[in-house]
Amino acid sequence: MASSEEVTLNGLATKIAELADTLTKTLKENNVPLCTFDVDSPVSYDSPSPDIYMQRQTLIQTCMDLIYLAQGPRESIFNYAHSAMPDAACLNVLNYFNFWDAVPLDGTASYADIAKHTNLPEEVVKRFVRHASTLRIFEETEPGRSASRVKHSFRSAPLARSKGLRALLTTTLELSGGPLMALHFALERYSQGKPALPKNIDETAFALLYSGGQFGKFKNTWEMLENDGEGEKKGWRQREFTVFMDFLKEIFGLEGVVLNAYDWSALGKAKVVDIGGSAGHDAFTLAKKFSDLELVVQDLPQVAPVFEQNLPSDLASRVSFMAHDMFQPQPVEADVYLLKLILHDWPDEEAVKLLRAQIPALKPGARVIFIEYVGAEEDSEDANQLPRIVRGMGSATDLRVMALFNNRERPVSAWKEIFKAADERFDVTSVKSNAVAFYAVVEAVWRG
Ligand SMILES: C[S@@+](CC[C@H](N)C(=O)[O-])C[C@H]1O[C@@H](n2cnc3c(N)ncnc32)[C@H](O)[C@@H]1O
Structure with missing residues (x-):
């Protein structure tokens, strides 16, 4: 420029x-x-x-x-401050109450129809849809008229069609929105006057908002995902989250990253544990392509029914699910342990604990592979050459993981350090990353 x-x-x-x-x-x-x-x-x-x-x-x-x-500078700040929160709140409300399915893709709905579908007052529905339509989300057939009907627009239609996009909004807006807006309280309480953020996951903006009882009693995000909801609704957040993770793979083209993370075919007959493997979408990808692999997906108990539902019958003999807390000693002896998008959710202290928990099962030569978001390296020339808005995608994720987990988007050097801090017998043998890809693949061999 x-x-x-x-x-x-x-x-x-x-x-x-x-x-x-x-x-x-x-x-x-x-x-x-x-x-x-x-x-x-x-x-x-x-x-x-x-x-x-x-x-x-x-x-x-x-x-x-x-x-x-x-x-101009003043108006640009004023307009942003004026609209950013109402815009985000509006999208969140439309998604939470599923306005998307209230309007047919090939027709129109009245405000009364949408009110019935969402079980919200018609007047409230109208106010949200009218604001949304200024953002090209839905459209009124007769803008501003009480008799107007509502139709889908180019930005709302994909939400009616894609559960993944809806699950993305549930995570990035609904789950993270409150903690992000409470970040200033958390920083004031836990970090002001200190040299760094707290190193544990209990003193986050998330915990400040959701552990007190008013909005739930959850120490961290995962506890909320597992336990929020009653009766049939219990586990709804975890089910939604499995859809989100699968969708992320699709939009970031991560299937290729998983397939190329390691020379899987060179393993021959081998066992792979996908730690925190969600409902198995990565394990299915690997099992389909490499017929000698046996995979065990480990995750929290509420994920189990989604895994069983998603498991292709032809893979059932080679891919299984095990409810296992990844901070407890690893019970499965395997050749490779995959940790994809796990440790960026945990501050250093917990990340180190998690790696140490795998040690009891590690045989010499076993591999641990991280596939992780990668943050900008301090003083790096590469990062500064990226357009501001690309850097902004990374720094926005960085602030989100601060609010939820007291963590940061680690640069490659920090990923290597995590292995070292966990145990000197982890030998980092390969690191693949570049500044444009948001991901790094880091591989360590256990020399125990
Ligand atoms: C960001 S997701 C990554 C999922 C998957 N690896 C992927 O890349 O799509 C983090 C996963 O860790 C799981 N998880 C969180 N805490 C856990 C724990 N204590 N034990 C086992 N899994 C846990 C979550 O349920 C979730 O599926």
Whole structure:
């Protein structure tokens, strides 16, 4: 980007036109269907190309700059402060009460229909839908008129079609929203005047909000996922979370990361334990591709019924589920232990405990493999070359894991340190990561 004196409304608008032109050409050359404002628009730019991803991010960032400049600094802050929370609360309410299924994809619904479906007062429904429609989420057939009906828009329709996208909102907005807004209280109480965040998971913004009784009595997020709800509803959060994890794999193209994390075929007949493996989606991927592997998925008890429901019958002889608390001594002797997206949910103290809990089962030569989010390395040139909004995706996750777990998005060096802190006999033999991919694969061999 040119120096700030040269950045003008016209300069940015010209740049946007050029970037949009280049992107459109690249998409067409690569046969990637273009998104539209139509209700049947493709839900995303379906391409694994890092080039297309970066072109889109640069365009989006330049559009954001144009908006900031058109608003001016004061209005840009005012507008953000004014709308950010109502926008997020609105999306959260629509998702929590499932407004998505209240409106047919190929027709319209009245406000009374939506009120009936959601069991909310019609007047309240109308206020949320009207705000949402300003964000292109739903559309009124006659905007502002009491007789107006509601139809899906290009942003609401994917939510009616995808359980995964809905589960993503449940985790990122509903579960994390309260703790994120309570972060200032947690920092004031536990961190102000101290050199660092508390090193344990009990003194988080999450715990401040959800452990006191008013909104539940849960020490940490996982306890809430397992225990919230009564009767048939018990475990609903955990069930929703398994859908979210499966969906994350789809949107980040993680299937390839799992398949390439290790030379699985070189293992021959071998046993793999997927620690905190959710309802088995990664184990199924590995078992389908590598017929010599036997996999044990370990997770919390509420995950078991979802696993049983999802287990393909042709894999039933090789993939099994074991309810097991990963902080307790590992009971299964295996060749590889996979920890995918586990330790970023735990501060160092617990991460080290978790690794040590595996030691009783480790035979010499056994491997432990992390597949993890990777944060920016301090003073790294790589990270600064990424567009601001790409860095923002990483730093937003970083603040979310602070609110929920008192953790941070660890850079690669810290992932290696975790092994070392757990036991010197873990020998880190391979680290694969790059600044654009949000993931690193770190492999250690047990030299015990
Ligand atoms: C972020 S998810 C990762 C799931 C899966 N590895 C994946 O990548 O899709 C973390 C998982 O850890 C599980 N978990 C949390 N605490 C646990 C515990 N004490 N013992 C076993 N599993 C636990 C959760 O239920 C959840 O499935």
